Amino acid sequence: MPISPSSPTAPASLAAPSAAEALPTWAAALRLHLHLRGAVQGVGFRPYCVQLAAELGLSGWVRNDAAGLQCEIQGPPAAVQAFTLRLRTAPPPLARIDALQQTPRPVLAGDRGFSILASQAGAALDTGLPADAAPCIHCLDELFDPADRRHRYAFINCTHCGPRFTITQRLPYDRPNTSLAGFPLCPACEREYRDPSDRRFHAQPVACPVCGPQLALWQPDGTAIDTVDPLSEAARRLAAGQILAVKGVGGYHLVCDATHPGPLQRLRAAKQRERKPFALLLPNVASARQWAQVDDDAARLLSSPAAPILLLPTRAGVAERHPLIAPGLNDWGLMLPAAPLHWLLIHELLGRPEGSAWREAAQPTLLVMTSANPGGEPLVVDEGEAVERLGGLCDALLVHNRPILGRVDDSVRRPMRAADGPFFAPFVRRARGHVPDPIELPGVPADAPPVLATGAWMKNTVCLTRGNQAFLSPHIGDLGSAACRHALVEAVQRLRDFLGVRPQLVAHDLHPDFFSSQHAQALAVQWNVPTLAVQHHHAHAAAVRAEQGIERPSLALLLDGVGLGDDGTPWGGELLRVDRMGFQRLGHLPTLALPGGDRAAAEPWRLGAALLHALGRGEQIATRFAGQAGAGQIARLLARGLNCPPTPSAGRLFDAAAALLGLCPVHRHEGEAAMRLEAVAGDLAAEPWPDAWQIDPDGRLTWPGLWARLANAGPMTDAAQVAAAFHATLVAALTDWVDHHARATGLAQVALGGGCFINRRLRNGLVTALTHRGLFPLEARQAPPGDGGIALGQAAIALDALRAERPPPAAL
Numbered sequence: 001m002p003i004s005p006s007s008p009t010a011p012a013s014l015a016a017p018s019a020a021e022a023l024p025t026w027a028a029a030l031r032l033h034l035h036l037r038g039a040v041q042g043v044g045f046r047p048y049c050v051q052l053a054a055e056l057g058l059s060g061w062v063r064n065d066a067a068g069l070q071c072e073i074q075g076p077p078a079a080v081q082a083f084t085l086r087l088r089t090a091p092p093p094l095a096r097i098d099a100l101q102q103t104p105r106p107v108l109a110g111d112r113g114f115s116i117l118a119s120q121a122g123a124a125l126d127t128g129l130p131a132d133a134a135p136c137i138h139c140l141d142e143l144f145d146p147a148d149r150r151h152r153y154a155f156i157n158c159t160h161c162g163p164r165f166t167i168t169q170r171l172p173y174d175r176p177n178t179s180l181a182g183f184p185l186c187p188a189c190e191r192e193y194r195d196p197s198d199r200r201f202h203a204q205p206v207a208c209p210v211c212g213p214q215l216a217l218w219q220p221d222g223t224a225i226d227t228v229d230p231l232s233e234a235a236r237r238l239a240a241g242q243i244l245a246v247k248g249v250g251g252y253h254l255v256c257d258a259t260h261p262g263p264l265q266r267l268r269a270a271k272q273r274e275r276k277p278f279a280l281l282l283p284n285v286a287s288a289r290q291w292a293q294v295d296d297d298a299a300r301l302l303s304s305p306a307a308p309i310l311l312l313p314t315r316a317g318v319a320e321r322h323p324l325i326a327p328g329l330n331d332w333g334l335m336l337p338a339a340p341l342h343w344l345l346i347h348e349l350l351g352r353p354e355g356s357a358w359r360e361a362a363q364p365t366l367l368v369m370t371s372a373n374p375g376g377e378p379l380v381v382d383e384g385e386a387v388e389r390l391g392g393l394c395d396a397l398l399v400h401n402r403p404i405l406g407r408v409d410d411s412v413r414r415p416m417r418a419a420d421g422p423f424f425a426p427f428v429r430r431a432r433g434h435v436p437d438p439i440e441l442p443g444v445p446a447d448a449p450p451v452l453a454t455g456a457w458m459k460n461t462v463c464l465t466r467g468n469q470a471f472l473s474p475h476i477g478d479l480g481s482a483a484c485r486h487a488l489v490e491a492v493q494r495l496r497d498f499l500g501v502r503p504q505l506v507a508h509d510l511h512p513d514f515f516s517s518q519h520a521q522a523l524a525v526q527w528n529v530p531t532l533a534v535q536h537h538h539a540h541a542a543a544v545r546a547e548q549g550i551e552r553p554s555l556a557l558l559l560d561g562v563g564l565g566d567d568g569t570p571w572g573g574e575l576l577r578v579d580r581m582g583f584q585r586l587g588h589l590p591t592l593a594l595p596g597g598d599r600a601a602a603e604p605w606r607l608g609a610a611l612l613h614a615l616g617r618g619e620q621i622a623t624r625f626a627g628q629a630g631a632g633q634i635a636r637l638l639a640r641g642l643n644c645p646p647t648p649s650a651g652r653l654f655d656a657a658a659a660l661l662g663l664c665p666v667h668r669h670e671g672e673a674a675m676r677l678e679a680v681a682g683d684l685a686a687e688p689w690p691d692a693w694q695i696d697p698d699g700r701l702t703w704p705g706l707w708a709r710l711a712n713a714g715p716m717t718d719a720a721q722v723a724a725a726f727h728a729t730l731v732a733a734l735t736d737w738v739d740h741h742a743r744a745t746g747l748a749q750v751a752l753g754g755g756c757f758i759n760r761r762l763r764n765g766l767v768t769a770l771t772h773r774g775l776f777p778l779e780a781r782q783a784p785p786g787d788g789g790i791a792l793g794q795a796a797i798a799l800d801a802l803r804a805e806r807p808p809p810a811a812l
Contacts, residue, residue, distance in 0.1 A: 031104070031107045035070055036101075040096075042168070045092055046069070047196055052087075062116055063116065066171060084100070094133055129436055131165055132408070132433060140343065154339075161305065180204065185211055192206060215231060215399070215400050219397075220397065222387040234345065238255065241257060241260060242396065248342075249338055252380040258368045264368065270393040275672060278333070281369035282336060290362055295423075309335040310335070314331065426757065426784065430475065439547055441546050441796065442468070442549025445803075450465050451465050452464050454492070456539075456787040457478065458561075460787070462516075464495040464501065470546070471495055505801065505802055508534065510566070511536075511564045537563050539794045540560070543792040543793030547780065551580065552749075556583075558573075558574040558754045560753075573653070589650060590703055596643060607652050608656045611656045625659075650754070654756070678759050681761060686721065686724035686727070688728045710722070735773065748775050752778065
């Protein structure tokens with residue numbers, strides 16, 4: 001009997017039941033070799049094949065290899081065909097089949113039974129690994145069943161749920177290659193692992209309280225707290241108002257009771273996070289609906305196996321009653337439990353309710369569940385690092401001894417819906433629950449050479465391609481710290497380890513001083529391959545076009561904070577014509593000066609000053625911004641044009657508007673001014689300001705009337721009305737501008753990219769208006785529209801560059 005190296009100890013019979021004994025004469029049998037590629041490891045595919053073969057009376061074998069999964073089946077032709085059909089149409093819940101190749105094989109006379117063979121090692125050619133998944137309903141039933149041997153066990157999982165990417169060191173996905181390698185199975189777990197009829201058959205992370213990882217509660221200095229039940233003690237401390245650092249699936253969270261101001265104030269002070277919103281954990285959709293507006297589409301996404309954070313509008317009065325959760329904003333970031341430990345903490349806080357009804361009923365529990373990393377640093381993943389970096393931020397640490405091998409933050413999405421349009425939830429951050437799922441590139445050949453792209457400076461991700469699939473790393477963050485730069489290096493190596501490919505080209509941002517650009521060049525020297533510098537907004541456009549499979553030329557409207565332009569100036573409000581060979585800049589938004597250069601991005605009042613100066617009202621700057629040190633000096637800098645580079649940045653226009661309304665003179669977190677401006681507008685209906693913009697015959701957009709309206713506003717103005725009208729005017733002006741160039745170029749498709757498209761009012765308004773003009777907006781669906789998707793666009797441009805150099809296939 002073949003032995004799988006993933007089997008923890010001694011061999012055991014994995015033969016299917018004796019239905020295969022009933023095969024007809026061998027001459028009437030069919031034998032097929034199947035090779036599956038995709039997310040086919042770590043999802044229970046091998047046990048599924050065993051069970052399916054038994055049901056259909058087939059013999060053969062199945063095994064993992066570095067390219068995916070191989071299987072041979074033999075039996076009556078109708079049963080063989082039924083087997084392949086079931087694989088395609090009803091695979092295991094977490095599986096994804098990208099390709100299924102069938103090859104006839106000679107029938108083996110006397111073949112009996114169906115076995116799991118030893119996995120084949122080698123370079124990871126075409127295999128995939130599913131993302132981490134929240135606990136399934138079957139595991140939850142066991143978790144809260146006092147008679148079950150995994151009752152209240154924080155590491156329960158099966159082939160339908162649990163950690164995958166975060167616990168896997170390399171492929172093939174077998175226990176020795178995971179962080180469970182150091183936990184030999186007890187006899188009871190091993191019986192489940194070997195039983196083809198069991199849900200944990202070949203579930204690599206399988207464990208129980210006898211043989212698996214354990215929880216512990218530590219003091220902030222790392223000394224153990226003497227308690228027989230760390231979970232119960234942790235919940236008691238949370239109820240008492242303490243802040244805990246809790247080790248989760250892909251890293252640590254800082255957790256506290258969100259319904260009381262005391263722990264929130266302490267957490268904000270400890271993290272030096274004055275106004276940045278906190279993410280929140282609730283038990284279920286019914287609980288979420290007590291606090292936020294959750295329609296059925298959002299509910300399905302909220303409760304999906306990916307368990308993302310959703311940014312949802314709060315119910316009337318909720319944000320005002322709890323101002324410390326997301327100061328000045330109307331949206332809250334809500335998530336449901338992504339791990340058994342989350343469920344257990346909620347269960348403890350509720351007093352250990354019996355049965356299962358409580359899991360669906362509205363509950364009062366509301367916990368802050370914010371990433372446990374000091375500002376600008378990557379997520380904390382191990383215990384030593386947690387004590388060193390989080391000890392000063394918390395009252396205790398709830399830790400465990402299952403290593404996290406892949407640092408992965410929570411995914412964040414923002415649901416929205418244009419008028420009469422479908423539900424849409426773009427990524428703000430793509431991470432846990434979605435990484436390492438590939439992004440298919442429909443326009444790219446399956447044999448395309450691999451490329452690496454190292455992304456942007458802010459919200460960095462890296463991207464590695466294999467054939468016509470792109471693999472984005474988890475969110476890394478801004479590259480201003482040494483720790484984040486190290487995380488980028490780590491992410492590149494981890495993707496290469498998983499995919500087993502050597503890039504033939506390395507793409508990077510046009511800015512030469514970015515660490516991502518410098519690391520790209522160093523890797524290219526190491527691998528002796530060329531590099532390609534890619535303009536920031538071209539990459540935004542290419543990311544949208546790539547995932548949509550757009551081959552023909554299109555327009556692209558790119559609205560964001562800043563990116564280095566081909567002319568060496570900061571861009572940020574661009575209309576491009578884009579095709580596979582490059583781009584043409586058709587126009588840009590009216591420019592505003594950046595007084596003090598990069599510092600202006602952190603201090604929106606400087607943009608308000610720049611707008612006043614642009615209108616010839618520079619003498620008002622010192623008065624309008626009297627509370628800001630150096631306002632008079634900034635007025636003089638603007639008058640003399642010193643250190644005031646112009647930019648068409650849409651993000652900086654939002655900053656100027658928020659500053660002139662007195663909403664946000666200085667950022668306390670990235671994007672705050674635009675977020676507060678959108679929040680104050682709320683759902684208020686507004687018409688565009690008349691005569692606020694013009695488009696000349698050459699397609700040049702100007703909007704002195706829009707600027708004047710903002711300059712005439714102030715802290716005593718109806719800020720909500722001005723903010724709503726500003727958004728409406730922006731949508732109308734941009735629609736006219738895009739429509740003008742669509743008619744001039746004959747192009748009807750418009751890629752929408754850049755971080756500004758996370759703004760619900762802007763995105764919904766533009767999609768509706770452009771569609772009404774007969775245009776076809778293209779949007780980022782699988783990658784963030786902001787800088788988290790830049791690496792995908794860089795990779796797509798690199799692939800196009802390689803395709804341009806390769807000769808076309810010879811005619812047949």
